Amino acid sequence: MSISTTCRDVNELLPVAQRACKLLFQECYKAGIRNIFITETYRSQERQNYLYAQGRTRPGQIVTWTLDSKHKSRLAWDIAVGPPQSLHDVVTLNKVGAIARKLNITWGGDWLGSIDRPHFEVTGNWRLPKGHQLEDMMTIPSSSQAKEEIKMTGWNPASPAMQTAAELFLAQAVKEGIIQASHLKDLQNKQLTTDRLLGLFITINQRRNH
Incomplete structure (x- = not known):
């Protein structure tokens, strides 16, 4: 895969992250948030370097603040918002972030300094929270x-x-x-x-x- 190509395949995440991502979308759908979709999952180190260079040594706006991202570890994913809202609608992303907190999923919107509202990640030992069940037929749009x-x-x-x-x-x-x-x-x-x-x-x- 080219460093300029975005991977949006949830199956490229580690199984633990796949479950967390599916649960997040499932709970968002139940809450009436149904116009969100995946924009990126796994990133190679080469692609991370490529994105980090944007706005620094390569033209464009800065899109990442680190050379070391959980995307590389297959434990992170980014989302966007569909119409009628804008792609990075703050109101919608804040609602998704609030749901993520309840599921013990780290939300980039909670970070100090480098806020990244479209970003979500988990650790390798993340577990399904008590009281939640993942539906087998859950699908995630991208x-x-x-x-x-x-x-x-x-x-x-x-x-x-x-x-x-x-x-x-x-x-x-x-x-x-x-x-x-x-x-x-x-x-x-x-x-x-x-x-x-x-x-x-x-x-x-x-x-x-x-």
Whole structure:
């Protein structure tokens, strides 16, 4: 995998982190927070070095404050928020962070100095908290998973026909009352980013399945 490629596969985490991540998403769903998704899981040391260089010796904004991250140990994951909120909506991430605390999952939003609200991690000896049970069929959405689902349904972001297919998909979701018409208007005006479109795809499918 290239150092510029993001790994979003939960299965790349250690089993203990997989269980913690699944439990966090499960409890968030129960609390009505269903528009969150995974943006990164495992990172190699080479990718960590690459990200650390951003904003320092490489152009861009600083995205990490360390060369030594739990991502390298396969014990950490990052999330983002789907529409109608922004990708790093503070209100939503604070709610997820509060749930994480109850599950003994470390939340980057609690760190002093280098606050990292999208970040969650556990230690290698994390255990399922008393009173909680992990559902066997729990699945965790990611933007890469959304891309695969889009590809399977013929809704390929790289296809020239995407605009028409996406408009039909969002129009139906607007009709069902799942999303606001403003999202469809932004797509029609070519003001909808790919990440936001993927977030909408995840949100729509989740709400249709619940």
